[in-house]
Amino acid sequence: MAKPSKWRQAVQRIVKSEMSVRGVKYQGLSDRLAEIGIEQSADNLRNKVNKGIMGADLLLQILMVLNARPLSMENLVEILTDLEREDG
Template sequence: MNTGNAQGAKNAWRQTVARVVKSEMSVRGVKYQALSQRLEEIGVEQSADNLRNKVNKGIMGADLLLQILYVLKARPLDAALLEEILTDLQ
């Protein structure tokens, strides 16, 4: 991946996080309110608005990202998928 600078690389990774989460939500037909409820079922309190903000910005802790992927029963992630998204963002 050649983004040209550190800020560009950071933005590309954040956009990748957003795309992965939004894709998994879309595949399962899960909206932010339902995602909030699923997270609450495993003891994680995040409002729908807070989740929307974090997902859209692609900024969240690794723990929240894993929790979201877990409650969505996300498809496996691999380096090839991440590379495809990053290439698409160039």
């Protein structure tokens, strides 16, 4: 299977990091999204996050319900740089 793009990996890291900081698992994320009228099963969210593939609207909704920390350009560059280093 082809390796996901750096951008998809960045999405994955950002969402997983915010979930981890708040101690939120996929079912909890599903529940939080349901509170704002967004129906996504825990399994569906897990698949989308692990692949780093989701619509911009869902990404923003996830970041909102997680009360995510602001993502600065510097943070994004740092994530992408780390991914480049890992590719070696």
